[in-house]
Amino acid sequence: MSETSRRGFIAVAGAGAAAGAVAATAGAAAGADPAHGGGLGGGGPVMVYIEDPAAGRLTVMSGDDEVDVTDKDLVGRILRAAGVR
Amino acid sequence: MSSHREAPEISKDPVADGTDVYAFVSPDKPSTVTLIANFIPLQKPDSGPNFFEFGDDVLYEIHVANSGRATPDISYQFRFSTRIRNPRTFLYNTGPIQNIGDVAWNRPQTYTVTQVARRGRQTTRKVLGTNLPCPPVNVGVRSTPDYPALARQAVRFLPGGKRVFAGQRADAFHVDLGSIFDLGALRPFNEAHLINMPEMNGRNSTQSFNVHSIALQVPIEQLTRTGRRPSGVGDPAATIGVWATASRQKSRVLDRKQARYVGVGPWKQVSRLANPLFNEVIVPMAEKDRWNIRPPSGDRQYQRYVYRPELAALLPQLYPGVFPRLAAYRKERADLHAILLTGIPAGVVDGFQNFTGPTPADMLRLNVAVPPTAEPNPLGLVAGDAAGFPNGRRVGDDVVTVELRAVAGLTIPLVDPSFTPDDAAAAVQDGTSNTNAPLLANFPYLGHPGGGYQTEPGTTSVGSERR
Numbered sequence: 001m002s003e004t005s006r007r008g009f010i011a012v013a014g015a016g017a018a019a020g021a022v023a024a025t026a027g028a029a030a031g032a033d034p035a036h037g038g039g040l041g042g043g044g045p046v047m048v049y050i051e052d053p054a055a056g057r058l059t060v061m062s063g064d065d066e067v068d069v070t071d072k073d074l075v076g077r078i079l080r081a082a083g084v085r
Numbered sequence: 086m087s088s089h090r091e092a093p094e095i096s097k098d099p100v101a102d103g104t105d106v107y108a109f110v111s112p113d114k115p116s117t118v119t120l121i122a123n124f125i126p127l128q129k130p131d132s133g134p135n136f137f138e139f140g141d142d143v144l145y146e147i148h149v150a151n152s153g154r155a156t157p158d159i160s161y162q163f164r165f166s167t168r169i170r171n172p173r174t175f176l177y178n179t180g181p182i183q184n185i186g187d188v189a190w191n192r193p194q195t196y197t198v199t200q201v202a203r204r205g206r207q208t209t210r211k212v213l214g215t216n217l218p219c220p221p222v223n224v225g226v227r228s229t230p231d232y233p234a235l236a237r238q239a240v241r242f243l244p245g246g247k248r249v250f251a252g253q254r255a256d257a258f259h260v261d262l263g264s265i266f267d268l269g270a271l272r273p274f275n276e277a278h279l280i281n282m283p284e285m286n287g288r289n290s291t292q293s294f295n296v297h298s299i300a301l302q303v304p305i306e307q308l309t310r311t312g313r314r315p316s317g318v319g320d321p322a323a324t325i326g327v328w329a330t331a332s333r334q335k336s337r338v339l340d341r342k343q344a345r346y347v348g349v350g351p352w353k354q355v356s357r358l359a360n361p362l363f364n365e366v367i368v369p370m371a372e373k374d375r376w377n378i379r380p381p382s383g384d385r386q387y388q389r390y391v392y393r394p395e396l397a398a399l400l401p402q403l404y405p406g407v408f409p410r411l412a413a414y415r416k417e418r419a420d421l422h423a424i425l426l427t428g429i430p431a432g433v434v435d436g437f438q439n440f441t442g443p444t445p446a447d448m449l450r451l452n453v454a455v456p457p458t459a460e461p462n463p464l465g466l467v468a469g470d471a472a473g474f475p476n477g478r479r480v481g482d483d484v485v486t487v488e489l490r491a492v493a494g495l496t497i498p499l500v501d502p503s504f505t506p507d508d509a510a511a512a513v514q515d516g517t518s519n520t521n522a523p524l525l526a527n528f529p530y531l532g533h534p535g536g537g538y539q540t541e542p543g544t545t546s547v548g549s550e551r552r
Binding site for chain 1: 334335336338340347349350351352
């Protein structure tokens with residue numbers, strides 16, 4: 001590689017440096033610090049986990065937290081929506 | 086990595102895989118204790134374009150128990166955050182990285198340290214430091230031309246006279262993995278093995294590999310339950326229990342917008358480590374994953390594997406005629422139970438104790454009243470050096486040899502003076518030493534990591550030839 005090409009290569013590679021930092025993992029940091037539990041509904045996905053359908057209990061997870069809910073009707077509707085019988 | 090890839094599940098999650106824990110009175114600053122937890126095993130230095138880093142989605146913790154219950158009275162939590170400076174380049178660095186804030190380093194990682202103190206029902210959280218920098222990995226002579234300087238810049242002071250470092254280090258653990266896990270062979274004793282071969286020196290499997298270390302140096306009085314330096318070795322408050330964990334959120338979902346998994350829910354332990362080699366060679370394969378997610382305070386359910394370790398039964402079979410007294414010994418291994426699960430009570434070893442109470446728990450037990458030794462013996466307590474393993478664990482302690490000899494029966498006389506160990510029990514070893522980077526005399530004590538450019542590939546062996 002010629003000297004001109006090498007300088008050009010490094011210049012192109014560093015061109016974005018002046019644009020500032022880009023947060024690559026902002027989503028993970030938001031509300032995920034266990035030292036500051038953000039509670040449910042703090043943004044980000046909400047996950048529902050049904051471990052024992054017969055008990056009618058589901059676990060709702062969001063941020064750093066989870067809450068157990070007993071609702072047989074809701075569990076039934078979720079299972080039907082998932083095609084589970 | 087005394088505990089690298091030691092369980093099926095964690096072997097598939099290297100970023101959360103704890104490899105070693107160390108706890109020792111700092112040799113150059115004996116008013117403090119240094120706690121080190123290593124993660125991410127077997128890092129090849131030559132590993133671009135993406136190098137090794139802590140997980141932004143992992144909660145790393147170092148725990149201290151000081152109230153006799155084997156539960157964490159103090160936890161130091163570490164959370165990491167990575168950013169990309171220039172999203173348009175594929176490079177980890179766009180030029181030589183001259184200092185830790187150099188914009189040429191395209192993927193800097195920083196972290197937050199939080200102290201969680203528990204006393205009775207009260208829990209107190211205190212953020213000790215934020216936006217603390219990790220050093221880059223040791224890329225090579227052009228990219229990280231003065232790596233020691235970069236590493237020094239990553240040593241930071243925290244309130245209360247503490248110091249912290251988090252970043253890549255050379256692995257200080259040495260072990261002949263290829264031989265030991267090839268049917269329990271020890272190369273120096275090849276000729277005595279059931280499948281005998283010519284004897285040879287041990288091969289250090291971790292030579293040339295790096296790890297990621299979290300190191301914390303804390304004044305002793307901040308770790309004891311009395312809040313003071315102990316009055317002496319016999320002081321009941323002199324011994325602290327130490328272990329490290331990694332946790333992930335209970336659930337993960339693939340976020341297509343971010344093109345990565347995002348954690349959801351409470352933090353759940355996925356890995357833990359205290360005594361070297363505990364989950365590796367004492368806990369059965371079928372129990373290793375469950376062991377990793379449980380706290381040490383529940384280790385009573387594993388004590389049967391300590392009382393009757395499988396390895397002690399295998400040694401006489403693998404080396405016929407070498408361990409006849411060990412083979413004939415039928416009593417429970419109360420010596421190993423004390424060393425690994427409760428600490429050694431007063432009266433067993435002259436002038437020493439590191440007993441933390443009757444709750445069986447895998448913890449490193451450090452009696453902080455034992456001062457550092459001027460010339461440490463890598464064999465620690467069994468060689469008369471009470472500042473070494475199993476009194477905590479120093480970076481240079483040869484834990485493989487110590488534990489091999491203990492399992493082989495060398496420590497039975499501590500609890501059963503009627504037993505005379507086999508001659509081989511005092512000689513058995515894997516024949517390795519630390520052939521990786523030299524250790525440092527100062528914090529963080531682990532040597533500088535090997536560089537990518539400088540690293541030469543190892544040799545492979547094809548076929549089934551015996552060597």
